[in-house]
Amino acid sequence: MRPQLPTCLCLVLLLITACGTQQSKQVATQPDKPSVAHHLSKGYEYISAGSAKKAAHELEAALAICDLKYAAAEQTIYSARSSTEALAYLMIAAAKDEAAEVDNTDCSDSLYLMGYVSLDFGRVDEAEAYLKRAVNLAPSNAMYLSELGHVYHLRRDWEAALDIFTRAEQAANSFSPDAVKIGELLRAKRGVGYTLIELGELDKAEVKFNECLAFDKNDAGAIRELKYIQSIRSNPEKP
Known part of the structure; x- marks a missing residue:
């Protein structure tokens, strides 16, 4: 579960003195x-x-x-979903001799x-x-990386997409919280596989989609893309 900012509702007490009287009343507090x-x-x-x-x-x-x-902020700011991810960012900063802090x-x-x-x-x-x-x-949030990879798919920038989805897959393996790990890993793998199809690397794409099925045999996206690969092989001249 990602860390949350503490909810701080500082209540302001207002004292209003009635004109010409010694009486005062307290108004509703305001967050x-x-x-x-x-x-x-x-x-x-x-x-x-x-x-x-x-x-x-x-x-x-x-x-x-x-x-x-x-x-x-006077330091480099990172955001992390877990202590493991936070430590990785602090180690990166230390290697660069940079001061850093990790936010939620x-x-x-x-x-x-x-x-x-x-x-x-x-x-x-x-x-x-x-x-x-x-x-x-x-930098190691697989969800963010995969969404950026989707942007590169829309641009048909396959080399950039392959790089980003590969990073997303690595990030999901290493840092995604358990509750979302499989989902983020599968999305990244499908992103890599889809990109490899567009780059003409059908064998590598097939391997990647089969990896998806090893995690979830009912992964509809992987099943669909594997069928598409077979259709390309059956009709190599089909655009």
């Missing part, structure tokens, strides 16, 4: 402005409800807070979802920019 976690949660809700426009509004609010937060994934998740929403709006360039920012914060 702080909504947090990144609040806007992110609302963004998820709106996406689930099919309202991309409302989701984008919430996510923009989340990212405005994140931009202010990170602008004031509220801000990087907001970037990821903005990338997802941007694709829903057909804004591929915008989606790529958001997803690259998410990957910069969490």
